[in-house]
Amino acid sequence: MTAQSRPRTSRIRFERVQEQPRWLMFVSPIILIGAALLVGALLLSLTGANPWFVYQRMAQAAFGDRYGWSDTTIKATPLILAGLGVSIAFRMRLWNIGAEGQLYIGAFCATGVALHLFSPETPAWLMLTAMAIAGFLGGAFWGFIPGVLKAKLNVNEIITTLMLNYVAIFWNNYFIYGPWSERGFGLTPQFPRNAWLPRFTDFGAAVPSFRGLTMHAGIFLALIVALILWVVWRRTKWGFEVSIIGDNPQAARYAGVNLARKIMIVMALSGGLAGLAGMAEVSGVVHRLQERFSPGYGFTAIIVAWLAKLNPLALIVVAYLFAGLLVGGDVIQPAGIAQLLQGVILFVVVGGEMMLRYRIRIERS
């Protein structure tokens, strides 16, 4: 119609395809990730590397044997938790880019419990529960701040959550170099054993095939949270309301939803899960608070959540894929390839998804 009403010289136009076939919805993510890996290969060959070799090394390291799977699970755990966290906010179209900082503050609070608040003789179940609660609350507080600012003063949450990342990291650095430091290095003393989340290898005596597997109980926590959220989105009024607000805040307001309150709660929950990811990481993997203990889990979680289309179960799969990317990225040089591929994948998928909804047409006047 546009063509008739506005004659122009020959040009390329993108037209929206109204009906998308159902099979395309399932096939398109696979095509797009494949396309992203191709683009990534192109960029890798620019750096002089052999992309085929790089991909093979990465896949081997991440999924080649059970040790690989264990390492990948370790990295998938914080990605799932933080990814679920940001996806809660994204459902409501709140852009929580601050999972990294929330994760650091969660780890900070859990560390405070393990080293300073509770005695080392505390039974493990109590210690770990308290650490998890502290981690959750710490992250929730860090998410609540931008939530209040957004709800009450309409302050752009993208910038505030992002800025609080930097604040959180400096806050942690102060403590690990200052009052909590072990001899002035950028780390705290090691946690007492009962502040460690149980690892698979701890049961190596009973189950020999668990020997040497350092993955920890945090993954179960992550899977349980994913299941809970899956139920919340499908079955509860609260979950339904949050999704409605995301789609159409005006309609939600007319329907009597207290928008400001929802924003604050959602941001706090979102931050809380990222905080839990931080607790799981210090309690399950590093066993102390130290500088840069997270290789940007909070940022990768954003990509993971988006690619999973905010679906908690799909998120687990995507988180494993990206965890594999991180594990694989550790074994190849130069560093940063994993991050590069993350960016490419997100870009290609976001752009490509829209592209699949369009038909390219060449018009002539």
Next chain:
Amino acid sequence: MELALLVNLLAAGVRSGTPILFATIGEIFSERAGVLNLGVEGMMLMGAMTAYGVAYGTGNPWLGVLAAMGIGGLLALLHAFVTVTLRADQVVSGLALTFLGTGLSAVLGAPLVEIRSAPRLPNFRIPFLADIPVLGPIFFDHNVVVYIGFLLIPLAWFYIYRTRPGLELRALGEYPAAADTLGINVIRQRYFYVILGGALAGLAGASLSLAITPLWVEGMTAGAGWIAVGLVIFAGWDPVRGAMGAYLFGAIRRLPLDAQNLTFFLKNPTLGYFMNMLPYLFTIIVLVISSREAMRRRAGAPAALGVPYVREERGA
């Protein structure tokens, strides 16, 4: 003694505020046209890396600057294609651009980290003006990029508020349908301003790696691109206010370094961690203040910011 310290700090603020200034003005153009680009940090990093690499390879820092602007524009073109043509979400595309730029600059720039000898942009002491007490050292004894920044501020202001294309630019962001009726090609113009914004972000990166902190390390912008995005809101999309904000932030970012000479600081070194938080905390405070102001005056973002333009097909 204290005056000397203050002059020093302000001069350092103007110097280290310059990259933020370029990035802020670039983002103002993009957002004025109605396209939010959260990829500033990524484009700056790619600009910084490219500038450093090209300057080292060719021996000419100005070629580095050009290349940085080119790569910034190219990345912005990608964003424009995804958001203007394909109408994908601007927030997600911008985030993807930042991830991409951060990762790509780290990978491609890995060999450059060892190199400390790339040619720099020259310093230039403006005769006579630099001799004025107080003002001289603050404004007129700097690297050439700082003066380019000085020139850009009035140019951008004049362009936006006093020229015909500037008027069209404002219409693009406020009411693209009306702009379209007036015969303005909305799509093409949005492309143009997004790319311009990217080129300025590239320039911001180049000014960092070739003049302000002349070296390349991955992630060297340390959030400057994000601060620029925040400053655009503080500036109310006005380049002059944006410039003031950029220089103020430059000074705040320099504070932990310059304060090290103060006696109370030497007694309490851990203060540095809190000083380092200041620019980020300050961004938040500034945003709170400006959004309150925006609520009161009912003046804020361009009305069509973030909204893809769809020319409605009649009868559809």
